[in-house]
Amino acid sequence: MRLELVNTGTELCLGDTINTNAAWIGQRMAALGIEVARQTIVPDGGAVREAIEEAASRADVVLVSGGLGPTNDDVTRESTAELLGLPLVQDAGVTAQLNAYFAKRNKVPAVSNLRQAMVPVGATVLENAFGTAPGLYFPAELGAAKGWNSHIFLLPGPPREIKPMVENCVEPRLRALLPDGANRRVIYLKLTGIGESEIVEKVEKDLEAIAGLELGYCIGKGDVDVRLAGLAGPVDAGAEIVRDRLGEFILSEDRRVLEEVIIQLLAERGEWVATAESCTGGYLSSRLTDVSGSSKVYGHGFVTYANEAKEKHLGVAADLLQLHGAVSEPVAQAMAEGCLRTSGADYALSITGIAGPTGGTEEKPAGTVYVGLASKGHETVVRKFFYPISRDRFKLLTTQAALDLLRRQIQGLPLG
Amino acid sequence: MRLELVNTGTELCLGDTINTNAAWIGQRMAALGIEVARQTIVPDGGAVREAIEEAASRADVVLVSGGLGPTNDDVTRESTAELLGLPLVQDAGVTAQLNAYFAKRNKVPAVSNLRQAMVPVGATVLENAFGTAPGLYFPAELGAAKGWNSHIFLLPGPPREIKPMVENCVEPRLRALLPDGANRRVIYLKLTGIGESEIVEKVEKDLEAIAGLELGYCIGKGDVDVRLAGLAGPVDAGAEIVRDRLGEFILSEDRRVLEEVIIQLLAERGEWVATAESCTGGYLSSRLTDVSGSSKVYGHGFVTYANEAKEKHLGVAADLLQLHGAVSEPVAQAMAEGCLRTSGADYALSITGIAGPTGGTEEKPAGTVYVGLASKGHETVVRKFFYPISRDRFKLLTTQAALDLLRRQIQGLPLG
Structure with a gap:
């Protein structure tokens, strides 16, 4: 047609x-x-x-x-x-x-x-x-x-x-x-933490082998929708392949984005999250509070752009900042743990890095960023990422990585 | 052509x-x-x-x-x-x-x-x-x-x-x-704090009377660009009319957005701003830190979504919250003054309101919001706004109003 x-x-x-x-x-x-x-x-x-x-x-x-x-x-x-x-x-x-x-x-x-x-x-x-x-x-x-x-x-x-x-x-x-128009369906499997090319590599050949399955990819904001369309049989068979091979990366099957999934997961559990951001400057808290109803699971956020703010509001030790620099694993850990302590939340995410384009050094180039997650009853984890891209994209991908770390913690998935 | x-x-x-x-x-x-x-x-x-x-x-x-x-x-x-x-x-x-x-x-x-x-x-x-x-x-x-x-x-x-x-x-x-193509020019006067219809009312008739002036409007994110194109004579004559009648609303003539203008104004003065947000949830701090170099003028931000966070981190009195409610002029004032005190900044912006769609009451419907500005050496001012619109637009227009209040304070303009 x-x-x-x-x-x-x-x-x-x-x-x-x-x-x-x-x-x-x-x-x-x-x-x-x-x-x-x-x-x-x-x-x-x-x-x-x-x-x-x-x-x-x-x-x-x-x-x-x-x-x-x-x-x-x-x-x-x-x-x-x-x-x-x-x-x-x-x-x-x-x-x-x-x-x-x-x-x-x-x-x-x-x-x-x-x-x-x-x-x-x-x-x-x-x-x-x-x-x-x-x-x-x-x-x-x-x-x-x-x-x-x-x-x-x-x-x-x-x-x-x-x-x-x-x-x-x-x-x-x-x-x-349309012939068979009444029986057609579509599933969008939204994946994060994995790039389109890796998705293609893992599932495309087998999806393309399913007769009558129409496959597409929509690149979203920090995520990728795998679109499976056609009659119920091929669509379900395709979805099973994606779930089987890439299940841990699937964050929703109804186009909900990561912040919506996080708010719902927390609300179901009656748990709270707090945030402590340096280089993302409040974009993480802004994404969480984009979701209506977020006030039931989110109460405290800190934008500690200056070192002095990290010390004063999160209790990060001055000598830790001096010894390792603000952009470091120990500081990300101390920010998350300080945020957990002062907020009384169940989880606290921290982010410290260099958004760029200026501010980088040879040892820590612009794009370097550490994400920390402190959780009641779990050890604090810190992950390092490198996004040497535009400031907008840096903020997007870094907050996506932080929220996905929290999703994986809540869902008991490997923390990557 | x-x-x-x-x-x-x-x-x-x-x-x-x-x-x-x-x-x-x-x-x-x-x-x-x-x-x-x-x-x-x-x-x-x-x-x-x-x-x-x-x-x-x-x-x-x-x-x-x-x-x-x-x-x-x-x-x-x-x-x-x-x-x-x-x-x-x-x-x-x-x-x-x-x-x-x-x-x-x-x-x-x-x-x-x-x-x-x-x-x-x-x-x-x-x-x-x-x-x-x-x-x-x-x-x-x-x-x-x-x-x-x-x-x-x-x-x-x-x-x-x-x-x-x-x-x-x-x-x-x-x-x-183009005939005269080499001599053509264009000016974009970016205005905020005033709607397109009011701009039209104030200047359109006289702009349209200028022979050879091409007039257009681009609606931006919380601002409006008045586009004046043509030969230098008519373009300059048109720009003078807009500057003369609407000067206080013009934030830039080079398409820079409000957060860029604010960061530059502060950097020129060696002054700092801090933020304390409730319903905008970090979007204000995120906008400020979207600008490269913002770390020279911005160090401390608070997302005090919960009342307890307003008390603990900003020193808002519990009885003030109880007496007036979190969405009130006294609480906006206390948030701004508490933020100024704890951050040591020269200016502190506060925002407290109801983003909606839920959470409103008859007395304070969703869309109600107070913006406070505390400044070293000036009295604190609080302004009330009402944006009963989508959550996204609410966050955009509220933070635009807050940043514009600061711009007007810095530039010595009427505070609206």
Whole structure:
């Protein structure tokens, strides 16, 4: 099945908005076994007509987003109706919804808003739960007179509007068009602590030998999703291979990221974690507190960027700092243990290193970092890593390594 | 001038990579006064040929990215040469560069790498300082026989390779093609603490009255760039209007973000800042330490998520917490003053609030937040904000408000 995306939006062409919808739709379609054959992005206004015409003449399915709003340069609805030779009539249901939407806000719809209630004859209205612009679906037979064989979907541009509509209105219709579409499934195995190339080496050959299994990799923030799509039999067989060979690296099978997994593991156990960071400067605590509900398992964090702060707040001995330097195994250990003591938590993670690009030495180049984990009832462990990369990536990979050390400790896995 | 982008990359169609290049290029072109008329994205392989052919038949300039690598499905170079009927010959300069690139890594180029040294006759090689794939430029006259009038640039896909090449190889050639291109300039005035609609209200009418001034807005992370492009006269006149009416909101004129500005202001004064965060959970300290060199002005940070941590590490009185609750003006003040005292810094920022979505009450709904600033030699100030939005945005806007309070204090501006 050939599927094309058409996006209209001047903000996309000016670069004022990054096109995250296209990537999200690409992933959703890959899960259905459909590769997006082309994306076309044009500014608001008349250019969308030509783009839809070209896409519909080539593709089995065209998803158009944007241009359904109330302003003059929103012409997606009218352009499509014109191309297909369909008259527009005011839809009573959409009109009622628009009136209700504005009444709730103590307003009445403007005439320009009522354009959104015009529906081409033969098209199906797709409900938009998060905005005023309904979507529209044109079954392929409406284009038969033009020699097209293309199902056309018109959808709004804002991510929070289009995403539920793709899931609820587009995907069921695509599944119905696909042979075996109703029986397809997808599993995302999210792995961390292992690179894509090593994953490939360990499982790809055997996964590719499974007939009907579609394999893909999505590189995330410090993790890799192995995407297995197809019918239940091959997908389950593939997942078993990955679990069997790489089980300790799998942090979730539902796309949850590491901080979400950690917060849930701790909440289930009624345990607490505290943090003591130098070079990551609060990024570790920020990731943990990105998760709603983290206040039940996280109470104390320290950003001890200066040596004096390590001494004063974590009780790191001055002579330890002098003897080994702040970036050292003994200091990482003392930070974690001091943090555990002063916070009263069950686990304390510490990080000390050189984020770079400056501050490195020949002995300890930029990118050198020690991660410590002190735990009630366990010996403190310290691991050394080397991430000579950009500051952003350094912070990301270092905090990922720290959180993964904690995950492994909690789950009783080897500590690497 | 009509410019089109063509991107090739299966990862873009599968959604495994977000197309950030397209937005970045859109912004660069807007600064030159060129709106991108269309973006076309196709998977790796043969589809790029058709996309280039269509774009070149419509546009004055086509920027193609991706498909210059050594693998079999990288066919951008060969497809373009074929479309233009140009034979490929091995280029001695590129070959020498490839050999040098691999020699530096103790390797020799594979045969597949040497394909990257094949140059279509008449095309100009564009140097790639960060990768093995050189770019290529085809002046419009090479397509005259096809009836095209299109300058074609082939560029690599990875952001760190393509960005310097657009700046150094593409933009000078586009400037030469534009009337007055050599005399064009652009200013980005970055504003914070004021919304786009208010900016529009205050300056847009008068900016639009300046002949030859191109005006745009880029919404950033907690800030808005007002983009003024055109010839020096109108651009300077426009910038003066913005500076005159909105000067206190301008944080930079060189796209530096707020944390960079803060770190520089402090470094210039030899002053230090410390942080005490509750609901933002370390995001404030993480932003400050995102800036290289921040260790010269930032040493101590506290994430006092639990009340007990506020008491123990910042000396907030237990009865203050009991009487007013953790989310209150007196507690924000006590956190800032306690942080100033224990850190010995010149300034201390505190944040206490309810990030949501849970944890709110009728009196203090989710989104309520207090920001405190204690300063040596100044009275402590506390400001209340209300951001009933997603957790991510809450953390962003709250830390932006805190950093802006500090900027205004340092610069002697009204504290809002």
